[in-house]
Amino acid sequence: MQLYLPIADIPVNVFLILAMGAAVGFVSGMFGIGGGFLMTPLLIFVGIAPAVAVASVASHIAASSFSGALSYWRRRAIDPALALVLLCGGTVGTALGVWTFTLLRSLGQLDLMIALSYVILLTAVGVLMFWEGLRAIMRTRRGVAPLARRSGSHGWIHGLPLKMRFKRSKIYLSVIPVVVVGLVIGFIGAVMGIGGGFILIPIMIYLLRVPTSTVIGTSMVLTLVTMVIATMLHAVTNHLVDAVLALILMVGGVTGAQFGARAGQKIRGEQLRLLLGLLILAVGLRFAVELVIRPDELFTIRETGGGA
Amino acid sequence: MIARAPLAAFVLALTLDAGFTVAPARAERLIVSVSNHRVTVTPNYSGEELVLFGSVEKDASTPATRTSYDLVVTVSGPRADMVTRRKERVFGIWINTDSRQFLEVPTYLALFSNRPFDAIASPEVGRRQQLGLNNVLLTQRVGTDYADVVPNDPFRSAFVRLRTEHGLYREETSAVTFLTPTLFRTGIPLPGEVPIGTYDVEIKLFSDGALVTRTETAFEIVKVGFEQFVANAARHNGFVYGLVTAAMALMTGWMASIVFRKD
Numbered sequence: 001m002q003l004y005l006p007i008a009d010i011p012v013n014v015f016l017i018l019a020m021g022a023a024v025g026f027v028s029g030m031f032g033i034g035g036g037f038l039m040t041p042l043l044i045f046v047g048i049a050p051a052v053a054v055a056s057v058a059s060h061i062a063a064s065s066f067s068g069a070l071s072y073w074r075r076r077a078i079d080p081a082l083a084l085v086l087l088c089g090g091t092v093g094t095a096l097g098v099w100t101f102t103l104l105r106s107l108g109q110l111d112l113m114i115a116l117s118y119v120i121l122l123t124a125v126g127v128l129m130f131w132e133g134l135r136a137i138m139r140t141r142r143g144v145a146p147l148a149r150r151s152g153s154h155g156w157i158h159g160l161p162l163k164m165r166f167k168r169s170k171i172y173l174s175v176i177p178v179v180v181v182g183l184v185i186g187f188i189g190a191v192m193g194i195g196g197g198f199i200l201i202p203i204m205i206y207l208l209r210v211p212t213s214t215v216i217g218t219s220m221v222l223t224l225v226t227m228v229i230a231t232m233l234h235a236v237t238n239h240l241v242d243a244v245l246a247l248i249l250m251v252g253g254v255t256g257a258q259f260g261a262r263a264g265q266k267i268r269g270e271q272l273r274l275l276l277g278l279l280i281l282a283v284g285l286r287f288a289v290e291l292v293i294r295p296d297e298l299f300t301i302r303e304t305g306g307g308a
Numbered sequence: 309m310i311a312r313a314p315l316a317a318f319v320l321a322l323t324l325d326a327g328f329t330v331a332p333a334r335a336e337r338l339i340v341s342v343s344n345h346r347v348t349v350t351p352n353y354s355g356e357e358l359v360l361f362g363s364v365e366k367d368a369s370t371p372a373t374r375t376s377y378d379l380v381v382t383v384s385g386p387r388a389d390m391v392t393r394r395k396e397r398v399f400g401i402w403i404n405t406d407s408r409q410f411l412e413v414p415t416y417l418a419l420f421s422n423r424p425f426d427a428i429a430s431p432e433v434g435r436r437q438q439l440g441l442n443n444v445l446l447t448q449r450v451g452t453d454y455a456d457v458v459p460n461d462p463f464r465s466a467f468v469r470l471r472t473e474h475g476l477y478r479e480e481t482s483a484v485t486f487l488t489p490t491l492f493r494t495g496i497p498l499p500g501e502v503p504i505g506t507y508d509v510e511i512k513l514f515s516d517g518a519l520v521t522r523t524e525t526a527f528e529i530v531k532v533g534f535e536q537f538v539a540n541a542a543r544h545n546g547f548v549y550g551l552v553t554a555a556m557a558l559m560t561g562w563m564a565s566i567v568f569r570k571d
Binding site: 254 | 470
């Protein structure tokens, strides 16, 4: 069934978009991430302009992270204080990100920036996650108990001032790194059209030492708010949010996420990380290959407005 | 930089075109009509084909020797500025380097005729009357100048090729069919991703390699109903549109968490 998208200005197959939403939703439910890093490239691949894809995916991630956050809230797996501090940085970061997005679009280097940041970010995070998952699996194979939280090993982050007690997560931490993390994730999310959950979760676990019980729920709150803000800002400044496209993605996404979440519970944590690492790495490498290999088409056309 | 060299050599004085319009001998008259003057884009729009009908009306002053005609139909969509960028290898990766701006060029351009352009008229007439994609004026900004370039300029040919691949530029030299020696028709295919706006249709009648007469008509492609509503809202009420989209996202998320609630 073909449907004409009012903002993207092209007809698309509804079932194809719905299936893409469901597939990405499945992955995001399984790993507890937004899945924007998969959705945006897929939309671009189908022929939707990168700028429209980035802007529309923001609202799609908002929907899936809201349904996720609600269920985590009911399980009391969200740390409200931590989420609030993260959001202080997150909102500023998102605003900066949308501003940068607009600037890059006018310079004609948006596609390159999106591709480059995907390559760098995804390959780096993918390799790290894959490596970490592999080591964890090796450890359990050798019969060594997985490393417990080393309460004594305080890094430089824990020496920073402005400390605050986050009750539900049971950590005592400076607000500075938390705000900075929120800022960076908000910025990256707005520019790249991703929620940033797949970066945020490792950072929170390894850098901020947030316990796994609250990490996913709390990161979802940050994703939710930054993506709602990103949707608003993209709508106001660039007029590129395609609500029809977003709605199809949301419906597919939230449905797929439920099945993904159930599948995810059957797989062990370190194997899940290994799989996610591989997936992220694969997407990153695909972008890398595209940049390095001589493209079939060296020319691109972009409308720059104007006209009588 | 290499690409600029032929460009400088072949800059055409634009006034030449305007000054040389052949005064048509008003012996024939063209009467044309498009099957639909208002194409509406609805949610299930995925392209359409219009039909242009017409006839050549002769009068007493028509030379008796004039028996066969040639027709060239030019359909040009709303105009816009476009940038063509070329990727080059820089530090091992392919990035956009050189670019060329095309000014006020048609977003949709179709040229139809009943036989090849070089059979209809001489190359010089072809250039003057802009017959064929190679001869259509596509103004570029070259430094501070505005000019078209030779047809084999890499940016121009890439531009035409890419638009053609999307079905937005087309050239068909057998699309116009004469049903009788004076009655003709041609189809105007509009792809799904066709730009919204007013389309000008110019019909030129040739005989023995010279322009006899010309006429113009037009049709428009408009978004209606829901499509128009959404597009207008996004453009003119960005804030409200964003709010509604965000609210929609939250609603969808909330509904999902209710529907799929396990406990």
